Amino acid sequence: MTTTRPDLQGASPRHTQVAILGAGPVGLMMANYLGQMGINVVVIEKLDRLIDYPRAIGIDDESLRTMQSVGLVEQVLPHTTPWHAMRFLTPKGRCFADIQPMTDEFGWPRRNAFIQPQVDAVMFSGLGRFPGVSWRFSRALDSFTQHDSGVTLTLTTPDGKGETVTADWLVACDGGASTVRRALNIPFEGKTAPNQWIVIDIANDPLGTPHIYLCCDPQRPYVSAALPHGIRRFEFMVMPGETEQQLRQPHAMRALLSKVLPDPDNVELIRQRVYTHNARLAARFRAGRVLLAGDAAHIMPVWQGQGYNSGMRDAFNLAWKLAMVVQGRAGQGLLDTYQQERRDHAKAMIDLSVMAGHVLAPPKRWQGALRDGVTRILSYLPPVKRYLLEMRFKPMPQYRQGALVADPAGKPGPVGKMFIQPKVTLESGEILRLDDVIGPRFAIIAWGNNPLWGLTAAQISHWRGLGCAFIEVVPEVQIHTSQDNHPGVMRLGDSDNRIKTWFADKSASIVVLRPDRFVALSAIPQTLGPQLTRLAGALHLAPVQESAGCPHSLQQPEVA
Structure with missing residues (x-):
């Protein structure tokens, strides 16, 4: 990975104001925001480079507004496809839910396809603007301790040597299997879906049709998504008794692709991977001078594309508060509002994603038949169509307590909601x-x-x-x-x-x-x-x- 400043390989122990564990999108956004506010930051990553394969494929208007807040949105937009519709299809191909909101109240399109590695690279390059931000790749976290005035991290370098970093604050963006969350014994409440899915990314899109389709096939539900730069993503449910090793075999891959392509042999495979859907939420987002963000705090199924975007919301909510505390402009109590504001909304997005998964692949066969019949009737009702088209079902963040002054009478109003951006x-x-x-x-x-x-x-x-x-x-x-x-x-x-x-x-x-x-x-x-x-x-x-x-x-x- 080319950078504007070398990775601090072999650096001596040092102190920083904020240490960020994890160079994924949430950690990179946190580092960019804190960097522009003049905060000294060290980003620590266990891998030797940024992940370069496609993962998340949907970025929303709130996340683009977050990119705008650190001056990177113009570099991000070329890696997106705006106004990206999501369409649910019955087994016979009837579209029973067409989600294509055309509103732009926050200044950007509501739904966008994107290529995550390219956007992560933009954010990483953005760190080079800030002299107070540095990074250390290939560093394994062995342990950490915290006290009243800071956190001490013990790392292992690529050559097996020990390294110490001390920080006033630690932000753990180290994923769903967060080492930090586990060490703090913070419960990760929720469940893991009983089935798995295999994702297949293909270059030079062999279909070429726009948008994303979720096909509710009871034999094997699947997803077909058009992405920027001519990439096509297919996702197929792994059926009982199948293993990842079996599905990786050429004949198995051909059988899967034959459901969606007339010539399954004529494709340029980027990668294939089996993954499991989890729906989990950390009991706490803060423990002393350690804060959890992104997948370390919550993970959710992919069906509404909200895992990535929820992480961006975490970063935007936390970064300005942490900057104010580090600069001495606010007391540490401001950081408690991060969990007050973000945890309930993260749970709402988890619930929405689980519900969307049940619509795509109902647990019972009869539920799929009921879905098809009910949606056929409801599709004739204009209010239902607007509800889907305008994405009104998506729980928008509204904070009712935290860093705000709510109406003393409890009346609904604009407080706690995001302001428009005309x-x-x-x-x-x-x-x-x-x-x-x-x-x-x-x-x-x-x-x-x-x-x-x-x-x-x-x-x-x-x-x-x-x-x-x-x-x-x-x-x-x-x-x-x-x-x-x-x-x-x-x-x-x-x-x-x-x-x-x-x-x-x-x-x-x-x-x-x-x-x-x-x-x-x-x-x-x-x-x-x-x-x-x-x-x-x-x-x-x-x-x-x-x-x-x-x-x-x-x-x-x-x-x-």
Whole structure:
């Protein structure tokens, strides 16, 4: 793997602020986000290079927004196929569920196919932008200990020598078989599916048809997925009595492919592998100075493509909080909100993935017949079609406790949900996506009024010390004339009328966005001040000095 800076092979023992165990997608995203915030990070990986074979094949709009947050989305997009539909077929080929949401409220297509090794490589290359981030491959973790002020990791190098790394914090992104989770005796609750599946990836796609099809064949359910760069993925259920060794035989492989191809011999095989579906959730995501993320915290069946995306949500939720704690901007209590916010949603995604698996391959034969009959009737109902097409069945994250200020009366509202990302117009006339204007920081956004009104001088100083952006959004036609300007407030034009539409459906006219773009509180000008005081407590904010501001640059560094 070519890098911009050599792997620290043979490095002497050293200290870092954050050690990340695992150079998979979650670990790489954590390292990129922490690196851009100026945090010293060491990524430790047991393999000698990044995994180079296809694994996950679906990346959603939330994950692309996370890539955008570290300035890498433009490098990722060439390895994706946007607007990728998922279609469930009956044994006779009738499509009974067509999932192709066309909304882009978060700034990117909802469903996208992608090639994971290429995207992982983009994230790894991105680490070269940050002088405080380094990596050590071919390092086996022998043991670790933690104390009040940090964690000590004992590693073995490729030549069998011992190596020690000390860190203020350890983020374990070391997969479903997490050594760290096991050492901490954290239960991994759930179950393993009784059947296995074999995945076959083929170059120069012999079918060429777009989208992904889940074929509910009672004899042998299978999946056919078109991927970027001319790759086709097939997945077949392993039937009782079959072994991986048997299925790897040429005649067995030919029999499988003959179900989906007229000429099963004329293919360019990339790889084949048998895997098991697990649905498990860690009892805790934090133990002292150790945090679990990605598959180390939760694993789920692949049927909704949410394993990878749930890991990205973990990284986005945890990285900004950990950065604030390391920088002394917030107390350690902020890290407890990571489990409060992420665990319940991870469980919801596990349940959704298990349900989708049962739709594809029902445990009982009669359940498949019932599914086919019921879906034929329901397909004539427009609300059902919209429910599937718009992917309304997908549980969207909504945090009801944690680093936020919920409605005291418990009324539903925007707090705890991700804010939209429309395009906005700057006073210069430039049109950008909202996140590219805000940058990696908090933002207080007001519709058509001054977000500073009603705040005390101390509050304004406090939030400016955190690097918070104060933003007034106005109709796009107003942004082209200098008017209603307020010192220290950024004016943005509502390019597509989407922000006004969003606020028009709410009882508030001001929102506070966290760095991960979730709404931390909503208010009107008269209630913003008291609400900000409550939010400071929920965030465990430390007193802020004027010299301790977050990076204010709105430009993301380019990939080296």
